[in-house]
Amino acid sequence: MSVLSPLTPPPRLLMGPGPINCYPRVLSAMATQLVGQYDPVMTGYMNEVMALYRDVFNTKNQQTFLVDGTSRAGIEAVLVSAIEPGDKVLVPIFGRFGHLLAEIAERADADVHTIEVPWGEVFTAADIEKAIQEVQPKMLAIVQGDTSTTMLQPLEEIGSICEAHDVLFYCDATASVGGNPLKVDEWKLDAVSVGLQKCLGGPSGSAPITLSDKFVKTVRTRHHVEAGIRDAHHESARGPKIRSNYFDLPMIMDYWGEERLNHHTEAASMLYCARECARVHLEEGQENVIARHKVAGDAMLAGVQAMGLAPFGDLKHKMYNVVGVYIPDDVDGEAVREALLLRFNIEIGTSFGPLKGKIWRIGTMGYNAREDAVLHTLQSLETVLRMQGMTLPQGAGVDAALAVFTEAAND
Template sequence: MSADAFNPPSRLLMGPGPINADPRVLRAMSAPLIGQFDPAMTACMNDTQALYRRVFETANEATLLIDGTSRAGIEAVLVSLIEPGDRVLVPSFGRFGQLLREIAERAGGEVHVIEAEWGEVFTPERIEAAIREVRPKLLALVQGDTSTTMCQPLADIGAICRAHDVLFYSDATASLAGNPLPVDEWQLDAVTAGLQKCLAGPSGSAPTTLSKRAVDCIRGRAHVEAGLQGATHAAGGGSRIRSNYFDLAMILDYWGEARLNHHTEATSMLYAARECARLLVEEGMPQAVARHALHGRALVEGVRALGLQPFGDQRHRMHNVVGVYIPEGVDGEALRRTLLEDYAIEIGTSFGPLHGRIWRIGTMGYNARRDTVMTTLAALEQTLHQAGVRPVAGSGVGAAREVYADQQDRTGES
C-alpha cells in the first residue's frame, strides 16, 4: 500500500459518462466549507433550487438535490412513492429500465414490465395500452438509456398518465440538458438526474424535481421524522417509507422552510451542483440542447465517414451519445485500450446483448465541443488503421468539419 498522494492520469472521457467536469465546477468545489445551518448555506441551497427549476423547466417548489449518485435519486423517488403491493409499470428498452424494475421490486411494488428491443423505443400507443391493462399507480420510464443510446419520446406520455390517474416518473440521468425535457409542459410528476453527463460535473449529486401530485403522495404516507427524543409519525395513511436516508418526506422538510435536520449536506457537492446549473442557465437550456445536438451530429457523421455503422434507430438516438458497431475482425476491447494508452481517450464498452458488439462514444457536458470531437475522430482513425481497418485518411475529421461548416453557414455560429 502506497502512502503517496494519488495523481490520476489526464484523460479525455468520451464515453457514455462520466465525463470531464467543467473546470469552473471543479473550482467551485474547492470553496471553503460552512456549517449546514449557516445563513450563507441556506441561501446557497435556495439558489440551487431556483436554478434547477430553470434546468428542469418547472415551477415545482419541490426541486432539490439528493446527496448521492444519480442512482440515489432514482431510489429516493421509487422507495418514497411505492408502497408494498402498488402496481408499477416499467417500459424497459435497455439496462437502466432493468434497474428501475429492480429498485421498484425492492421497494415492494408489484412490477409489470414491457420490453422493446435494444435499439428501439416505445410508441405512446403501446404505453397507453399497457397502462389500460395493468392499471398501475406509477409509470417508471427512462428518458435516455446510455446502454442503448436511445432517447424515449416523452411528450405525449404525461397526458396519458394524467388521463388514467397514474404518477409519471422518469430517470433523466443521461439526457437532461442534452435533450429537451420541459417537465411541466410534458406533465412529469418526478424526474431525477445526475451531474456526470450533460450537466458537466462529477458524480455524487442527484438533482430531483417533484410535482404537487408526487409530493401529496409522499406526504400521505406515514413517515418518521428522526430526532434525539424518538420519532413522531406524520398524519396520513399508507405504509411507512422503508428508507431513512431516502425518505423524501424528511428530505423535503430538510430543504423546505422548516429546515428540519435529516443529514449533513454534502457541501462541496452542493457547490458543484449549483455551478453546473448556473452554467446551464447562463448558456440557456435551448442553447445547451442545440450544442449537444450539433456535436453529436458531427461525431455521428465522422464515424460514418470512417466506415463505421451507428447502432439503433437513429431517429431516437440521444444527442449526446452514439453506439457504434465494432467492425468485424476487430478486438473492441483492444482498440479501446489502444485509444486510452496512446491517446488518453476513453470510449465506452457495452452491456448485456450488446456486449462486444458496439462501442459507445459520448459528446456531453464540458466535452460537447468541436475540439474534443475532432481529436476523438482523428485518434479513432489511427487506432482503426492499426487494427487492420483502412478508413480513408482524414475522412472522419473531414465529415465532422462539414457539419460544423454547414452550421456556421446556416446560423453564423461555429
C-alpha cells in the first residue's frame, strides 16, 4: 500500500446547521501535549472545565462536566441513567431531534408519550402543561433549538410547570447553547446536554452536561456494579442498574469528583478543546456572543428576503444562529448546494423528513457568526441562483445584510 499524503482538506466555509469552522484558538488547544489522567495538572484542568461550564450554562450545579463523545452521547447518558423500564417520558416533538429523544428513551424501555406540532412551529407552555397533566410523566425531554426546523422552543415557563408536577425537566440544547439565551437555574432545568460543534465554535466529540441536585439524587438511586468494586460505595443504592457502563452518570460523576474513581480515560485533547471553547465564549462575554449571533442571523435573514427568497417557519421563534429558506420553484436545490460547495467552498444544509428537498438551512454560528462570512455567503448564493436562471435584484441581499450590520455597529 502506498503511503497516503498528509491531510489537506479544502478551505470550506461551513455555513450550514453545523458543524462549523472552529475558532482558531480551539484548534490550537487541541494540539496541546497530553499528561496523565490523574496528573494533578490534568485534574486541575478538569476542575477548570467544570467551573467554566457552570458559567456557560448559567448554573451553580456542582455536577457540571463532560461526557466523552458527540452531543448524542450526552443525550444518551442523561436518558439511560435516569430512566427505569416503564417510566413515563413525555417528549414534545417539533422537529427531527425530538424524534431522536423519543427513540433513545424507547431504547431505555421508557413508556414514551409524544405530542407534536407542525414543523416550523413550537409549543406553548399551556400545551406542555396539559400534556403533563394527562400523562403524569417522570421526565419531560425536549429540544431547545432544533436545527431541522430552525425553531427555538421557549423554555422560561416550563421549569415551574415541571416543578409543580414533580417532573424532571431535561433539555437537549446542542444547537442553541452559546448563540441563544439559556438560563439553567433561572428556568429550573434539571438536566441539560450540549455539544461543541455549533455556536460554541468547536468540533463534535465532547458533550458538556449539567445536572441539578434533584436529578443527581434520582440517578444516584440506580444500582450499578463494576466487577464488585463499587458495591460498598453504593450499598444504599436501589432499583435496577443502569444498562450502560459507559454512559452511567453516577460512575462518571465519581470519576470527575474528588474521589476520582476510575471509569474511563478522559479524552484529554477534547477536554482541552472544550476548555478553550468555554474560554473564548466567556472572554467575549455571553451577552456579547449572543448579540453577535443575533445580528449575524438577522443579517442573513434580511439578505435572503431582499433576494426574494422566502424564509421558513414562525420567525418569532427562529433560532438566532440558523435560518430556513424555501428552495424556489424551478430551482434544483441540490445543484445549488453542490455549486456553492465545489465552486465557492461554501457549505449550506438541506433538511429532513417533511422538509427534505424543500428548504435550505443556512447557519451563522460561532466563528462564522461574523460579517464577512454572511456577506460572502449571500453574494455567492446570488451568483449560483443566477447560474440556475433566476432573475434577482442585483446585490440586494448583500446590501440588506450590510444595513443590518451597520445599524448594529451604530447602536
